[in-house]
Amino acid sequence: xIESLNDSYVDKFNGKLEVLPVFRGETTWQxxxxxxxxxxxxxxxxxxxxxVDVSSVDNFGEEPRFDMVYELCNYSSTENLRVKCTVSExxxxxxxxxxxxxxxxxxxxxxxxMMGIQFTNHPDLRRILMWDGYPxxxxxxxxxxxxxxxxxxxxxxxxxxxxEGGPFVTSPASAASHAAEPRAKDFEDRG
Amino acid sequence: xxxxxxxxxxxxxxAKSAEAQDMVGEKLTLSLGPSHPSTHGVLRVxxxxxxxxxxxxxxxxxxxxxxxxxxxxxxNWTQFxxxxxxxDYLAPLANNVAYVCAVEKLMELEVPERAExxxxxxxxxxxxxAHLLGLGAYTMDCGAMTVFLYTFEEREKLYNLIELLTxxxxxxxxxxxxxxxxxxxxxxxxxxxxxxxxxxPRVDEVDKLLTRNPIFINRTKDVGTISGEDAIxxxxxxxxxxxxxxxxxLRKKRPYLKYDQYDFDVPxxxxxxxxxxxxxxxxxxxxxxxxxxxxxxxxxxxxVMVDDPKNVLPRKDEVLTKMEELIQHFMVATxxxxxxxxxxxxxxxxxKGELGFYINSHGGGVPHRLKIRAPSFCNLSILPKILxxxxxxxxxxxxxxxxxxxxxxxx
Numbered sequence: 001x002i003e004s005l006n007d008s009y010v011d012k013f014n015g016k017l018e019v020l021p022v023f024r025g026e027t028t029w030q031x032x033x034x035x036x037x038x039x040x041x042x043x044x045x046x047x048x049x050x051x052v053d054v055s056s057v058d059n060f061g062e063e064p065r066f067d068m069v070y071e072l073c074n075y076s077s078t079e080n081l082r083v084k085c086t087v088s089e090x091x092x093x094x095x096x097x098x099x100x101x102x103x104x105x106x107x108x109x110x111x112x113x114m115m116g117i118q119f120t121n122h123p124d125l126r127r128i129l130m131w132d133g134y135p136x137x138x139x140x141x142x143x144x145x146x147x148x149x150x151x152x153x154x155x156x157x158x159x160x161x162x163x164e165g166g167p168f169v170t171s172p173a174s175a176a177s178h179a180a181e182p183r184a185k186d187f188e189d190r191g
Numbered sequence: 192x193x194x195x196x197x198x199x200x201x202x203x204x205x206a207k208s209a210e211a212q213d214m215v216g217e218k219l220t221l222s223l224g225p226s227h228p229s230t231h232g233v234l235r236v237x238x239x240x241x242x243x244x245x246x247x248x249x250x251x252x253x254x255x256x257x258x259x260x261x262x263x264x265x266x267n268w269t270q271f272x273x274x275x276x277x278x279d280y281l282a283p284l285a286n287n288v289a290y291v292c293a294v295e296k297l298m299e300l301e302v303p304e305r306a307e308x309x310x311x312x313x314x315x316x317x318x319x320x321a322h323l324l325g326l327g328a329y330t331m332d333c334g335a336m337t338v339f340l341y342t343f344e345e346r347e348k349l350y351n352l353i354e355l356l357t358x359x360x361x362x363x364x365x366x367x368x369x370x371x372x373x374x375x376x377x378x379x380x381x382x383x384x385x386x387x388x389x390x391x392p393r394v395d396e397v398d399k400l401l402t403r404n405p406i407f408i409n410r411t412k413d414v415g416t417i418s419g420e421d422a423i424x425x426x427x428x429x430x431x432x433x434x435x436x437x438x439x440x441l442r443k444k445r446p447y448l449k450y451d452q453y454d455f456d457v458p459x460x461x462x463x464x465x466x467x468x469x470x471x472x473x474x475x476x477x478x479x480x481x482x483x484x485x486x487x488x489x490x491x492x493x494x495v496m497v498d499d500p501k502n503v504l505p506r507k508d509e510v511l512t513k514m515e516e517l518i519q520h521f522m523v524a525t526x527x528x529x530x531x532x533x534x535x536x537x538x539x540x541x542x543k544g545e546l547g548f549y550i551n552s553h554g555g556g557v558p559h560r561l562k563i564r565a566p567s568f569c570n571l572s573i574l575p576k577i578l579x580x581x582x583x584x585x586x587x588x589x590x591x592x593x594x595x596x597x598x599x600x601x602x
Contacts, residue, residue, distance in 0.1 A: 023533055023534070023535070024296055024297065024299070024533070024535050026535060026536065028534075049423050050423055050426065051426060052426070052536075052538070052545070052547060052564060053536070053547055053549060053562065053564040055549050055560070055562035055564075057551050057559070057560045058560070069534075069549065069551075069562075071536050071547070071549065071564070075423065075437070075439055078439075078444040078445055080445075080536065082534075082536065101424060101426070102421075102424045102425050102426075102572070102573075102576070103424065103425045103426030103569055103572060105572065106568065106569070106572040110568075114260075127253075128252060128253060129252065129253035129256040129601060129602075130253060130256070131253070138258060138261060139260060139261055143261075145261060145262070145265050
């Protein structure tokens with residue numbers, strides 16, 4: 001069924017919707033931000049009644065920096081479709097889809113909480129996992145694994161934990177093998 | 192016999208009613224949790240009450256947030272398996288299976304058939320034990336203490352089997368990318384078969400205690416009703432979705448681990464209230480026993496790990512005797528599996544609902560992004576919609592019937 005949708009949507013959103021090559025049997029659409037809400041509304045009308053998941057990816061060092069990833073499911077044909085959209089750091093505003101699927105309300109709160117992406121017209125954009133007033137966005141790549149100190153000394157443990165560089169934390173295998181091997185790490189300058 | 196209601200006469204009834212009139216409109220804010228026995232973990236619900244009627248509910252989650260998704264970006268693929276134990280900590284085996292299946296989908300690994308069947312057994316054992324705890328706690332919250340003792344005795348037997356299988360009762364970490372950590376131990380199949388035989392009469396006993404019990408029915412019938420449309424709109428999955436009558440089970444609709452070759456039924460509710468969710472879970476346990484029996488029958492001989500020296504640990508006896516295997520062992524243990532760049536989404540039907548992993552890999556031995564789609568997170572998001580209009584005592588029944596786990600919700 002998705003194959004039949006591909007062409008009609010590419011025609012309808014001329015130049016603003018691109019069908020990426022099928023990977024591991026999954027279809028992904030790359031959509032421009034200005035038509036994101038229209039595409040999602042049209043998809044909902046076409047039977048994608050279940051919004052499975054909303055996630056975000058931080059491609060730190062690239063421009064545009066963020067990816068929004070929506071995973072949709074059609075309950076009658078049981079097919080999944082992924083819709084992706086790039087978001088730049090300077091204009092971190094994504095139209096909400098919580099008016100189409102109520103489940104998006106919490107998913108988007110989590111994306112805002114973890115990644116710092118704002119959602120326009122969201123009914124209740126508060127932090128959800130971290131506490132109100134927490135100043136950082138912990139899933140961004142420039143946030144260190146060990147954490148950062150915050151100003152809530154009596155309420156929560158906010159000192160950085162010596163996790164990064166610890167014995168069980170691995171570096172990417174692209175690093176030289178003597179550096180990637182966890183036991184080779186120098187624990188003296190952990191700080 | 193009809194109860195006789197006596198009318199008492201107050202001397203200053205007028206003054207009392209005037210006082211009561213003044214109270215109307217003043218609302219009380221009650222914070223339920225984060226440490227309250229009925230919130231099963233560390234959920235906090237801020238309730239706005241008018242008398243005993245809830246007018247607004249605002250769930251406050253995140254007390255168990257450990258940053259699993261951040262941690263995943265800083266370790267290799269194999270190292271994350273123990274972290275999946277701590278998502279839905281009532282069904283760690285099922286989480287292990289869902290995670291490695293997601294990674295294997297990205298790597299295009301085909302696991303041996305024996306490993307697949309063992310995984311099915313693991314998933315269904317996890318489902319039974321999670322439902323046993325869910326039902327026991329739910330009914331205890333509704334005042335039926337005995338059921339809790341029955342279900343916990345059965346769960347204990349199941350945990351003994353899991354201990355035999357994996358060496359641990361809770362933190363199993365039993366799957367590996369490419370198969371299972373080890374083969375079935377001696378006596379496991381016999382023990383499992385014996386468990387199945389004596390388990391079904393026990394389910395019937397629980398059924399007799401609850402299904403036609405007027406107290407339990409009064410507490411749960413027409414309480415927390417969720418329509419099918421609302422359930423889909425809020426992304427509910429698992430028994431909570433099927434309790435609302437939506438026929439969607441990933442094992443049937445998008446079969447993984449060859450679930451399409453097993454014969455089982457998917458129970459559905461008709462009303463969508465707390466009582467329906469109880470009925471669905473009861474029947475799912477019986478169906479899981481059916482699946483386990485079929486899995487035992489079809490269990491083939493053969494290896495439980497795929498033969499792929501670049502990605503999976505070689506056999507221990509070979510590591511200790513052969514040079515080549517020793518080097519492979521070192522490379523796999525320190526650098527993990529070689530996972531190609533790309534992105535996949537894989538979801539499995541866990542006891543609580545659809546547990547999904549969205550994996551974005553740039554290669555290089557660690558995930559670039561690993562998003563966990565937690566069923567309890569979505570199941571709880573419907574609370575602000577269904578709680579208003581109920582009394583405070585109904586909250587306990589509704590929370591019990593939704594059967595959530597905060598470890599998975601907060602990640």
